[in-house]
Amino acid sequence: MKERIEQQLAPLIKNIEARSQSEKIIVMALLAVGLVLAYLSIFYDPLSARVDQARRQISSTEAQIANQQVNYLEMMAASQEDPNKFANDRLVVISREQRVLDQEIANLAGDLVTPNQLTQQPSRFLLPAP
Numbered sequence: 001m002k003e004r005i006e007q008q009l010a011p012l013i014k015n016i017e018a019r020s021q022s023e024k025i026i027v028m029a030l031l032a033v034g035l036v037l038a039y040l041s042i043f044y045d046p047l048s049a050r051v052d053q054a055r056r057q058i059s060s061t062e063a064q065i066a067n068q069q070v071n072y073l074e075m076m077a078a079s080q081e082d083p084n085k086f087a088n089d090r091l092v093v094i095s096r097e098q099r100v101l102d103q104e105i106a107n108l109a110g111d112l113v114t115p116n117q118l119t120q121q122p123s124r125f126l127l128p129a130p
């Protein structure tokens with residue numbers, strides 16, 4: 001196997017040895033550039049793409065975590081509130097309105113006799129017989 005490779009490379013090596021020193025430097029530089037480009041296209045670019053994908057996934061996950069934390073804090077704040085707060089506030093307003101209306105009714109009724117007063121002292125409110 002080794003001998004076979006040496007036989008295939010022998011003409012290439014003779015061709016390079018026949019060149020001048022400046023041509024040898026150019027060929028070696030081109031060979032080095034070719035090796036670097038091969039490394040970049042075979043190994044570096046796929047790894048770089050995977051790193052970028054992992055970074056995007058990390059950013060996305062961090063954003064999801066931040067959203068979940070905000071939702072958690074909102075839910076905790078909501079759980080601390082009184083669930084009957086709206087109903088209690090409305091009850092206070094309605095009670096206040098009822099007191100105002102009761103006062104207005106009392107002012108309008110003036111000296112009118114209520115049914116309870118009729119049953120307590122019926123003789124006082126009866127008209128004398130003619």
